[in-house]
Amino acid sequence: MKLLEMDALSLSKKISNREISSYHAVRTYIDHLNAINPALNCLVEDRFDQAIEEARKADYTLTTGDAKGRLFGVPISVKECFHVANMTTTGGLGYRAGSREKKDAEVVRRLREEGAIILGKTNTPALCFCQETDNKHYGRTNNPWDTSRTAGGSSGGEGALIAAGGAAVGLGADIGGSIRFPSHFNGIIGFKSGNRQVSQEGNFPFVDKPEQERMLGIGAMSKSVQDARLINQIIAHKQPPERNLADFKLVYPVPHHRYPINRETFQLITTIRDAFDGELSEEQANPPFFEEAALMWQQMMSIDGGADMAKLMLENDKASPIGEYMKEKLFRSSDVHPYLSWALIGTKLFKPNQKQIKQIHASLKRGDEILEDYLDDRILIMPVYHSPAPLHGELYQELFSIRKTFLNYMPYIAYANVWGLPSLTIPIGTSKEGLPIGVQLVSRIGHEEALFQLGEQIEQRIGGYNRCVQHDQKAEAEAELV
Numbered sequence: 001m002k003l004l005e006m007d008a009l010s011l012s013k014k015i016s017n018r019e020i021s022s023y024h025a026v027r028t029y030i031d032h033l034n035a036i037n038p039a040l041n042c043l044v045e046d047r048f049d050q051a052i053e054e055a056r057k058a059d060y061t062l063t064t065g066d067a068k069g070r071l072f073g074v075p076i077s078v079k080e081c082f083h084v085a086n087m088t089t090t091g092g093l094g095y096r097a098g099s100r101e102k103k104d105a106e107v108v109r110r111l112r113e114e115g116a117i118i119l120g121k122t123n124t125p126a127l128c129f130c131q132e133t134d135n136k137h138y139g140r141t142n143n144p145w146d147t148s149r150t151a152g153g154s155s156g157g158e159g160a161l162i163a164a165g166g167a168a169v170g171l172g173a174d175i176g177g178s179i180r181f182p183s184h185f186n187g188i189i190g191f192k193s194g195n196r197q198v199s200q201e202g203n204f205p206f207v208d209k210p211e212q213e214r215m216l217g218i219g220a221m222s223k224s225v226q227d228a229r230l231i232n233q234i235i236a237h238k239q240p241p242e243r244n245l246a247d248f249k250l251v252y253p254v255p256h257h258r259y260p261i262n263r264e265t266f267q268l269i270t271t272i273r274d275a276f277d278g279e280l281s282e283e284q285a286n287p288p289f290f291e292e293a294a295l296m297w298q299q300m301m302s303i304d305g306g307a308d309m310a311k312l313m314l315e316n317d318k319a320s321p322i323g324e325y326m327k328e329k330l331f332r333s334s335d336v337h338p339y340l341s342w343a344l345i346g347t348k349l350f351k352p353n354q355k356q357i358k359q360i361h362a363s364l365k366r367g368d369e370i371l372e373d374y375l376d377d378r379i380l381i382m383p384v385y386h387s388p389a390p391l392h393g394e395l396y397q398e399l400f401s402i403r404k405t406f407l408n409y410m411p412y413i414a415y416a417n418v419w420g421l422p423s424l425t426i427p428i429g430t431s432k433e434g435l436p437i438g439v440q441l442v443s444r445i446g447h448e449e450a451l452f453q454l455g456e457q458i459e460q461r462i463g464g465y466n467r468c469v470q471h472d473q474k475a476e477a478e479a480e481l482v
Helices: 008-016 022-040 048-064 106-113 156-163 180-186 225-235 263-275 293-301 307-313 321-331 338-350 354-374 394-399 411-418 448-461 474-478
Strands: 043-046 075-079 117-122 169-174 189-192 217-222 249-252 282-284 378-383 423-430 436-442
Touching: 008 022, 008 048, 008 225, 022 043, 022 048, 022 075, 022 117, 022 156, 043 156, 048 117, 075 106, 075 156, 106 117, 106 169, 106 225, 117 156, 156 169, 156 180, 156 217, 169 189, 169 225, 180 189, 180 411, 180 423, 180 436, 189 225, 217 225, 225 423, 225 448, 249 263, 263 378, 263 423, 263 436, 263 448, 293 338, 293 354, 293 411, 307 321, 307 338, 321 338, 378 411, 378 448, 411 436, 423 448, 436 448
Parallel strands: 075 117, 075 169, 249 282, 249 378
Antiparallel strands: 043 117, 169 217, 189 217, 189 423, 378 436, 423 436
């Protein structure tokens, strides 16, 4: 197997067995990133020199017998939102580029404690506040399968990088599909953890609104389900219990014109039903509160009218989203990408009043109780989006339109966020244009192991990760692991 195709767990074993050196692995990934990044713009800040030194140290440590850690000597990447000591965390905003962080985010600390070597940080939209990865400071990330198409967001840089084999494994965060959109669009595995299961200490912007914090999940963006499980074991507060997949029923969505799924996606989801026919019980239904999910998500994201985000938008914390949007549209003179300023205008328009906030809290309390029981023995099989990766700009238009089309396109994504549910995304095929299509597996907290088991079965029988090789240099494409 080529080194660039290897997942983190496999590479870790090769390094620990001294079949391959950490230095060779790190050097190979650095050379590859230098080759692919001009076309993709996925990596926005590197620490290549430090990574090489850490790899040399790891190889020496192996000779002394003191090597420790499940990711010992393994090169990884992380989303730009996570603090890494001595690196910047800009959120795609130029005014933040001058200061370096003093300490690692908690999730980064845990990964490094297991021996991981960080190659660099990957691109996001400004303040991670939309599902397309573009900002004024670092620019736009492109989908490796077709650079005219979106990589998704907000973990779009991570999705594109892992799809092209830029690291053994990556790390993302998801409050509105930010792991799952890029995983689906780029053809990788992605895992969103459930409500408060992973620390967000050292995540920027820090999520301090309880309604939003419950929606945030942090997890792997990877080449395999086994890596998604491994990263979750490392970064989660506690280990999920063992579960028997045979105890679960698979629940498939009910087709409805209001919540569109394109034909190719529907047919690929049907192959899952065929693959498990007779093995696992199944039903076709939309889960409780499915129809309410998209609007609740929008209201919860707008709980303060975007006031906190607006303060972070520019160094002058009194900047106006409307003013910045008009400056950009009329004169191209704003330092803020219009994706952010327009989204913040929307949050102000959708800000719930006190009566609506009370209704949201009541719905969340009631829904949490109902879903705890409903999902006790169910795994939801959901599409991620109604189509593969759209052209740049089209996804944003669908999700941030004044026509409120997010109500049609966001329920499948919003559901796991609103209810704080773990969700595993897996590639299950491609469109006729060769664009990846994924599916998400969703259940309640405590059922993560069942999701991973089902995900591994889907990997083996239907889909899984296939690296995008079209941006490789010829020498890299031919290089075999020795």
